[in-house]
Amino acid sequence: MKKLSFNQNILTAGVVLALGIGGSTLVDAATSGSVSPSGGVQISNTATATYSVDGVAQPEVTSNAVIVNISEVASFSLIATNEDGTPNDDINEKLPMVGPNGSVTFTNKLTNSGNLADTYTITLANASDDNFDYNNITDATITATIKNSDGTTVGQPQTLKSGGTITLEPGQYAELSYTLQGDGTGVGGQHANATITATSQYIGKQDSSKATLTNTDNAIIKTPVSRLLKLPLDPN
Numbered sequence: 001m002k003k004l005s006f007n008q009n010i011l012t013a014g015v016v017l018a019l020g021i022g023g024s025t026l027v028d029a030a031t032s033g034s035v036s037p038s039g040g041v042q043i044s045n046t047a048t049a050t051y052s053v054d055g056v057a058q059p060e061v062t063s064n065a066v067i068v069n070i071s072e073v074a075s076f077s078l079i080a081t082n083e084d085g086t087p088n089d090d091i092n093e094k095l096p097m098v099g100p101n102g103s104v105t106f107t108n109k110l111t112n113s114g115n116l117a118d119t120y121t122i123t124l125a126n127a128s129d130d131n132f133d134y135n136n137i138t139d140a141t142i143t144a145t146i147k148n149s150d151g152t153t154v155g156q157p158q159t160l161k162s163g164g165t166i167t168l169e170p171g172q173y174a175e176l177s178y179t180l181q182g183d184g185t186g187v188g189g190q191h192a193n194a195t196i197t198a199t200s201q202y203i204g205k206q207d208s209s210k211a212t213l214t215n216t217d218n219a220i221i222k223t224p225v226s227r228l229l230k231l232p233l234d235p236n
Contacts, residue, residue, distance in 0.1 A: 074202045075114040078213040091216040100186045106217040112168035121199045124162040131190035135183040145175040188223035
């Protein structure tokens with residue numbers, strides 16, 4: 001599984017979520033290093049108390065200020081979810097395609113693991129290092145079923161084409177499903193690769209080199225197996 005994090009010096013993400021206050025930004029990707037934050041937002045909080053002794057009011061007491069540095073975190077993951085024997089990775093591998101014009105349905109899961117809403121651009125493309133292409137890569141309909149972290153569905157499934165966008169609130173995820181068709185040039189045993197990319201608009205505004213995750217969808221042509229039935233000869 002690949003994951004991109006956009007971390008802003010967090011002390012308490014809960015305060016950010018409750019107050020909707022953001023500060024500076026740090027982009028963090030597992031293979032790309034990080035960008036240092038340029039600033040932040042501080043919240044100062046004091047408490048006051050009044051009391052009396054033997055019915056005599058005492059002076060108001062004020063506590064020392066408690067200062068909390070608030071930061072935003074943009075983070076997301078994209079995992080391949082077809083059952084291929086290796087769950088939670090970045091490739092749907094060796095899914096069977098019946099014939100050179102066969103179709104295969106691929107599934108991936110996009111999760112907003114940050115503490116702010118983010119919009120993601122979803123793109124499909126034919127990849128290299130294979131034997132043939134998918135002929136409907138730009139026209140394929142992507143169905144996005146958005147769910148909360150507890151698995152409850154949010155509204156009706158959305159549909160989009162390559163280049164379309166999905167917006168997820170913190171903790172939400174989108175189950176992405178789409179069907180790709182072989183271009184008819186492959187033969188049995190050959191395979192085709194496609195990529196699905198998700199690009200964070202929020203992270204992209206800070207550092208575009210860290211804003212995209214890519215998974216691979218791989219299918220292999222399986223030749224149907226036919227059986228010949230041997231019937232007894234008619235003596236007549």
